Amino acid sequence: MNKLLEIKDKAIKFYGEYEHFIFPAIKFVVALMAFITIDLNIGYMTKISSIPVALLLALVCALLPVNAIIWISSVMILLDMYSLSIEVAAITLVLFAVIYFIYFRFAPKDGMLAILTPICFQLKIPYVIPVAAGLLRQAYSVMAVICGTLLYYFLDGIKLNASALAEVVDKKGGSTTKLNVTMGQLLENREMFIVMAVFVLTTLVVYMVRRLNIRNSWTIATIAGVLIQLVSLLVLYLALGLTGKTIWLIIGSAISMLIGFAIRFIFMNLDYARTENVQFEDDEYYYYVKAVPKKMIATEEKVVKHFGNTGSLGKKIPRHNQENISKKSIAKELEVDEDIFKDNN
Template sequence: MESLFVLKGQLQRFYAKYSKIVDKTVQFVLALVTFYMINRDIGFMKELTNPVITLGLAVVCTFLPSAVTVLAAAVMILLHMFSVSMGMAVVTAVVFLIMFIFYIRFTPKKAIIILLVPVAFMLKIPYTVPMAFGLLGTPAYVIPITCGTFVYYMIDYVKTAAPTLATAEDASAVSQVTAQVTTYAKQVFRSKEMWVVIAAFAICLLVTYTVRRMSIDHSWKIALLVGALLNILIIGGGDMILDVGASYLELIGGNVAAIVIGLVLEFLFFSVDYSRSESMQFEDDEYYYYVKAVPKIVVAAPEKTVKRINKRENVSETEIIDTDEIRRKASVQSAKKHQSKKRQETKNGGKTGNMDHLLLTQSLRKEFDLDK
């Protein structure tokens, strides 16, 4: 377990150092997956399903704000719908326009959640979204999750009704478009399954958010379990009462996947040691305060000590020694040292003799008053 916390610390340091690169990489992958899923699930306009267009559009959106990715996905959905039914494209465009006017332009950074919901539905893990944002977000995330659920069910209805619309013929083009708009609006906005899912997601997010903020041990794990049970109970109850046609296998499997992903999020963002928690109480002039302090789990990365051992190789060599040459060199060096010493003594002796003579002369002159 300690190695996992060390790995977590390394990931945090890596992200702190390369955060811009990581953010842009995630944005590129999300845009690429979104465009691919739209082309795969709708794909009525064959020109847009070209992989080169999908990849190029994802690259362009990577270097632009995340709200541009949402707008690009909305335009792609509208073009696919327009190739099948003008009435569907009109209703979808109105819905997208309302989302943009009342939500996206005020919170452009949260608009990316609208894309996450349809992608999660297409990957069969939609219950992950409300539980994840219940752990990491606030109740305000109910709005983008609801909008994303609307988008998914509009796409799902178009995918189901497209063959019927393509073969339908009517005497008047205007009446045909009117009939398509009416049918499409009724099918989407009166979908019992969609409203049950929206209610389940909203309640799950709010309850998960409330429980994980409670001052109890293992609040995140309890919030995950409660959120998963609420999803199963609400959607399962809606199926029994309203006959929405829910798949129980996907319902249970999706919530299990949501719990696993939630545990990963807890490990990354809320690693605490409840065994060392402390409760404190203090007061001021107006209030009494009851505080519970739970320390975070922090594991220092082990320091690596590198020892370098240089192996010395024993090299044996055979050398022929000329003794006469060595003696000759030694005698020459000895003679040079002797001569140098003699010259130094002679020099020092000369200086000493001159000094003695000078002192004797001065003494005699002083004694016999010769200076006068």
């Protein structure tokens, strides 16, 4: 445990010293993952769906605020949807307007959550997001999780029905059919609504439990959140006949548990054995405070011992002749007795 604490302290210190370089690198990696995910799944416009373009845009995002990743990703998605169908692009634009209203109204500082949610869905581990959001963010951050989940299921539905949307281009009433297929991805997707409801419940439960005045609240919150997701989604997947997702649900829940414990270790690793109850007062109130210290590595204090006249510390001795320095001049500068330089032999 002490070794882990030492590694954590060093990592925190390293991040504090090089934050101006590390955070842009993180934004670059997240943006690159987002753009590559878009290109691999809905890259209908070949001119922008390439690795060099993704690298260039990710580099730009590394120098801009986090929300720039959302805006650039939205433009790329709209261009891909326009290449597929103008009707699909119009519905996507309306959907983005709704998502942006929700996001910028309630959770404008949770851009990373909104971006990472579709990415984690693509990696088949979206169950990590509600647990992490409940531990690290506020209750309103659930809106960013909702926006990311909604976006993923909509784009996934478009991907699955891309051939059907392309085939009705020349048929009579083709636009109406496209609108029906596109809107069906939102209004008839029972799995999407179920997953969103479970994610909202998980995020809020984790958030409320980790704020309780109990020991190991973050650990209890993580376990509670993971169990809620696992049991709820397992039952609902079986009810909908989505048996192929149960394996990834179990794997994702295990990963969520590990990440939750890692977050607790980094941000809320407390030593409850040394808990202190403090009481003090001012002119108007009495205060009862419970102080729980963090687990930290005890640093050794270096003690420097000084011998002789310490008043001379830090003084500079002028050396007019480097090869022949008078003992008398040294004694005068150090304000000590000249006799201490005499040879006792």
